Amino acid sequence: MARMSGRPQIALIGFMGSGKTTVGALLALELGYTFLDLDHALAERAGMSIPEIFAREGEAGFRRRERSLLLELGDQPGRVLATGGGIVLEPENVAFLRRHGLVVALTADLPEILARIGGGEGRPLLRGPDPMSAAAALWSAREPLYRGAADLIVDTKGLAPPEVARKIADWYRMARREDGSGA
Ligand code: S3P
Numbered sequence: 001m002a003r004m005s006g007r008p009q010i011a012l013i014g015f016m017g018s019g020k021t022t023v024g025a026l027l028a029l030e031l032g033y034t035f036l037d038l039d040h041a042l043a044e045r046a047g048m049s050i051p052e053i054f055a056r057e058g059e060a061g062f063r064r065r066e067r068s069l070l071l072e073l074g075d076q077p078g079r080v081l082a083t084g085g086g087i088v089l090e091p092e093n094v095a096f097l098r099r100h101g102l103v104v105a106l107t108a109d110l111p112e113i114l115a116r117i118g119g120g121e122g123r124p125l126l127r128g129p130d131p132m133s134a135a136a137a138l139w140s141a142r143e144p145l146y147r148g149a150a151d152l153i154v155d156t157k158g159l160a161p162p163e164v165a166r167k168i169a170d171w172y173r174m175a176r177r178e179d180g181s182g183a
Pocket of ligand 1: 014015016017020039050083084085086087122123124125
């Protein structure tokens with residue numbers, strides 16, 4: 001598969017709390033790839049935290065920034081890219097990530113995700129009187145999008161981040177061998 005050749009970018013997608021940033025950094029180390037967290041880069045570029053961007057510009061403003069930064073920075077071989085949980089809302093974002101590399105979805109079950117997210121600190125979409133119901137509604141809407149976008153779906157339930165990173169690295173190496181793209 002053409003997307004396997006060279007040192008393809010590996011994008012991590014998944015719900016808030018699925019571990020994209022932590023796992024992504026470990027995976028990059030394991031593969032000798034660079035690492036970029038898109039939300040981190042976005043906040044740095046904006047000179048504002050993600051909650052500040054939501055407060056000032058609304059979700060629409062955040063999504064515009066997310067999309068344009070993805071297009072600007074989102075295509076680099078030999079890199080692991082951790083994305084924000086809403087990246088899959090825009091079909092063009094998904095098409096872009098898939099065109100430029102492999103897409104790995106991290107998942108777990110909702111109770112485990114809720115336990116990891118806690119009160120939704122730093123996550124503007126979960127602000128409000130009932131963060132748990134807000135998360136559950138988003139979860140139902142988003143899960144099919146993550147699944148539909150992914151080359152690989154990793155169930156992280158009960159796994160520590162290094163174990164998740166190892167699983168992805170093993171899959172990646174095997175897929176490349178099978179594809180004849182080298183280890
Ligand atoms: C969002 C997830 C957040 C961040 C923003 C919106 C979402 O990233 O991009 O708050 O829509 O799910 P994490 O998935 O890293 O929490």
